[in-house]
Amino acid sequence: MIVGEQFLLLPGPTPVPERVVRAMTKPVINHRxxxxxxxxxxxxxxxxxxxxxxxxxxxxxxxxxGALEAAVVNFISPGDRVLAISIGVFGDRFTSIxxxxxxxVEKIDFPWGQAADPEIIKEKLGADVNHEIKAVxxxxxxxxxxxxxxxxxxxxxxxxxxxxxxxxxxxSLAAADLYMDKWNLDVVVSGSQKAFMIPPGLSFMAFxxxxxxxxxxSRNHKYYxxxxxxxxxxxxxxxxxxxxxxxxxxxxxxxxxMQEEGLENIITRHMNYRHMVREAVKEMGLKLLAADENASPxxxxxxxxxxxxxxxxxxxMKEEFNIVMAGGQQRLDDVIFRIGHLGYVRELDLLSVLAAxxxxxxxxxxxxxxxxxxxxxxxILLQTHKNA
Ligand SMILES: *Cc1c(COP(=O)(O)O)cnc(C)c1O
Numbered sequence: 001m002i003v004g005e006q007f008l009l010l011p012g013p014t015p016v017p018e019r020v021v022r023a024m025t026k027p028v029i030n031h032r033x034x035x036x037x038x039x040x041x042x043x044x045x046x047x048x049x050x051x052x053x054x055x056x057x058x059x060x061x062x063x064x065x066g067a068l069e070a071a072v073v074n075f076i077s078p079g080d081r082v083l084a085i086s087i088g089v090f091g092d093r094f095t096s097i098x099x100x101x102x103x104x105v106e107k108i109d110f111p112w113g114q115a116a117d118p119e120i121i122k123e124k125l126g127a128d129v130n131h132e133i134k135a136v137x138x139x140x141x142x143x144x145x146x147x148x149x150x151x152x153x154x155x156x157x158x159x160x161x162x163x164x165x166x167x168x169x170x171x172s173l174a175a176a177d178l179y180m181d182k183w184n185l186d187v188v189v190s191g192s193q194k195a196f197m198i199p200p201g202l203s204f205m206a207f208x209x210x211x212x213x214x215x216x217x218s219r220n221h222k223y224y225x226x227x228x229x230x231x232x233x234x235x236x237x238x239x240x241x242x243x244x245x246x247x248x249x250x251x252x253x254x255x256x257x258m259q260e261e262g263l264e265n266i267i268t269r270h271m272n273y274r275h276m277v278r279e280a281v282k283e284m285g286l287k288l289l290a291a292d293e294n295a296s297p298x299x300x301x302x303x304x305x306x307x308x309x310x311x312x313x314x315x316x317m318k319e320e321f322n323i324v325m326a327g328g329q330q331r332l333d334d335v336i337f338r339i340g341h342l343g344y345v346r347e348l349d350l351l352s353v354l355a356a357x358x359x360x361x362x363x364x365x366x367x368x369x370x371x372x373x374x375x376x377x378x379x380i381l382l383q384t385h386k387n388a
Contacts, residue, residue, distance in 0.1 A: 002322040009353060010326045011143045011171055011299035013193040013200050014343035016250070020198055023253035024246045031245055037237030039248055044234065046255035047204055050173060050196075050263065051188060053180040055208040058230040059251075061244045064170035064191030067203035069097050070225035071166050071187050075211050077219040078102025080134040083124060083163070085116045085154075089144035089329045094137045094168050101220055103135075112332065113301075115294035116149050122157035134214075135164045141172035144329045146301035146338060147290045148176055152183050164211055170194060170203075174258065175270045175298040175342055186211040195266075195298070197257065197343045198250040270297035273341035273350060276380045280354045280373035281339075284361065289336050298342040299326075303335065308364050310337040313357075316364065321356040347384075351377055 008015050029035050047057050060067050072094075076082060082103040084095035087110045099105045108124065110116050116138065125133065136158065141148045155165055164186040169178055173188070174195035180188050185208075192202035207215075207227065215227055229240040258266060274297045278288060281302050289301035304310035310327055311334045317323045326338040341350055354377050358370050 002320075004322065007321070007323040007349060007353065009324060009340045009345070009349070011194065011338060011340040011342055012191070014195070014197060014340060015345060016199055017197055017254070017257060017344045019257060020250045020253045024199075024250040026246075026249050028245045031243050032238055036243075036245065036248075039252055040234070040237055040239065040243075043248060043251050043255060046252075046259070048206070050255075050258065051180045051190075051204075051206045052178070052182065053188075053206050053208070055181065055206060056212065056227075056231060057204060057206045058227060058234070059239070059243075060203045060205065060225070061201060061241075061247070062203045063193070063200055064168075064189065064203050065093065065097075066225075067189040067191065067205045068094055068168060068170075069101075070205050070222075070227070071189050072097045072101050072103070073220040073222040073225050074215050074218060074227045075164055075166065075187055075207070076101065076103050076135050077217070079104060081106065081132045082135045082137060083108070083121070083133050085121065085136065085138040085149075086110070087114060087116055087139065087145065087147055087149065088112050088142040090142055090168055090170070091137075091139045094139065094166075098135075098137060106133075112145050113147060113289040114291075115147050116154060118150065118153045118157035121154055122159070125158050125161040125163065128161065131162055133161070133163045135166055137166050138168070140167055140169040140178060141176055141296050141298050143171040143296075143299065144332065145289055146296040146299045147294050148172065148296045150294065151178065151185070155183050155185060164214060171298050171342065172296075173204075174263065174266055176296070177267055180206055181208070192247065192251065195270075195343050196251065197254045198247060201244055201247050202251060267297070270341065272384050273297065273345070273347070274300065276347065276377050276384075277339055277341055277350055277354070279380055280377040283376040284358060284368055284373040285366075289332075299338050299340045301328075301332075301336045301338050304337060305361075305366055308361070308366060310334050312364065313337055313360055316360045317356060320360065323353055323356055325353075347381055351381070
């Protein structure tokens with residue numbers, strides 16, 4: 001038995017602050033009464049601030065994938081031509097959902113570990129002179145590889161092509177910069193168990209008036225996800241179906257915490273984590289999957305020394321230090337491990353993870369002098385604190 005709490009360093013679910021846990025223990029209330037109406041109004045506004053949008057936000061009781069499905073059934077109709085950009089597992093998932101609901105999907109795959117090239121998207125949309133492509137699907141932060149797409153440039157590359165831009169920002173919202181309105185994004189999906197610091201179970205979908213216009217013409221089957229129902233009830237301060245009231249308490253408190261820290265500061269903190277973890281891991285002599293230019297601020301994918309294997313490292317971290325890291329998915333299984341630095345994580349948590357990682361690597365026979373990566377991390381921390 002290892003003393004102390006487990007260090008949950010996954011790119012979701014992420015650690016939940018004690019304040020949020022306590023908020024969720026409040027008694028459940030009538031979801032059609034005035035108290036819930038107040039909470040719903042407050043959290044809806046709070047979530048809009050995180051999206052940096054003035055447009056519509058709906059909150060669904062579902063994991064992130066539920067809201068991805070909501071985006072598809074409300075804004076894409078059977079037979080619509082859709083351009084899907086995939087750089088990993090989650091890009092593939094968004095593509096599959098659209099195909100399942102009848103879209104004629106053309107998929108562009110970029111190699112896992114790389115970001116999407118805006119030029120290729122520009123060419124594709126530029127060639128579509130009759131505007132047959134109705135929607136573009138793209139992941140902001142690809143959690144399976146630790147690569148962040150340059151959504152702003154990709155959106156700009158589309159020029160004035162009228163296709164709706166549907167963005168999976170489940171693991172990026174409140175960790176990487178995203179300006180829904182300024183960047184002209186039409187539908188943006190996110191979820192609770194990543195940067196929002198609450199347990200799994202809530203997802204968010206923001207959509208602008210252009211998307212709402214498309215919704216009025218949409219022909220896909222939908223009931224639970226129907227944004228028309230959602231908006232009608234929201235006007236009355238309610239949700240169409242029973243909301244998970246306790247998770248709403250958690251969201252309310254998490255938003256208070258986020259407001260206290262400030263969105264800009266939150267994003268800077270994640271960028272500092274990225275820098276610290278990447279430089280320390282490089283110093284240890286390990287390789288990273290993503291290049292510096294498009295590395296994720298939410299997680300770092302480390303290529304394990306092949307003779308050790310990623311899963312053996314993860315297992316030892318868990319057994320000896322009670323630190324939980326994510327493995328690689330699908331073809332990256334046992335190739336990479338992923339260090340989450342997303343949400344309610346402190347720099348000192350990461351420093352101990354780096355220290356533990358060095359011990360495990362040395363123990364498993366990797367050639368490394370203990371303290372090498374930690375020293376680098378400390379130097380970076382010192383710099384951050386001097387500048388603060
Ligand atoms: C976590 C995640 C999702 C949603 O996964 P769920 O398990 O349904 O919450 C979708 N996209 C990305 C990029 C994610 O990181």
